[in-house]
């Protein structure tokens with residue numbers, strides 16, 4: 059069900075959004091060669107707790123998952139697209155790392171993701187990260203009352219494909235409110251003027267997942283980790299946007 063948020067709901071989502079932003083900044087700061095993704099998870103847990111929030115990822119078991127998610131962050135290096143489990147993997151120079159992690163404040167959710175390079179990466183890899191972020195902002199520009207989800211997806215897809223990269227189609231953006239994943243689904247592709255109409259009171263997560271190679275994905279045996287089928291690198295960016303009476307507001311930036 060779509061929760062239509064009033065001023066109080068959006069105010070609580072804004073608190074969650076600030077916690078998410080602080081958590082992401084702390085991870086960005088700490089993500090250096092040698093640190094493990096489990097160590098980043100511990101840092102993330104501390105930050106959201108210090109903001110009076112709880113994790114919406116820890117023990118999450120939506121989307122038909124066989125087992126609850128065992129981390130506060132999804133830590134997805136290199137060819138991992140999304141839902142990487144924090145563990146013993148130590149970052150190394152030349153990696154890319156996608157972090158997806160959210161927070162709950164008094165029942166209201168925030169959700170965001172980013173990809174960063176660990177040290178120096180080849181030019182095409184830096185471009186993958188830039189293009190993915192740009193495609194997210196192009197999508198966010200279309201998140202306004204009266205537009206449709208297809209307007210958002212079309213904007214994302216246009217930026218990605220112009221750069222010669224591939225949009226992941228099996229995982230999508232979503233509504234957010236008193237649950238992390240609410241309708242409507244917000245695919246990262248589509249035709250303008252199609253899909254679900256966005257309305258004041260909605261909040262939407264725009265989250266392109268972009269591969270250097272083909273769009274196809276595979277799930278690992280852990281029941282969570284999604285990798286590119288062709289082994290190519292993948293990037294992911296996400297923000298939570300509220301459609302308030304004063305217009306759209308990005309709550310996690």
Ligand code: MG
Nearest residue numbers: 169263265296
């Ligand atoms: Mg999300």
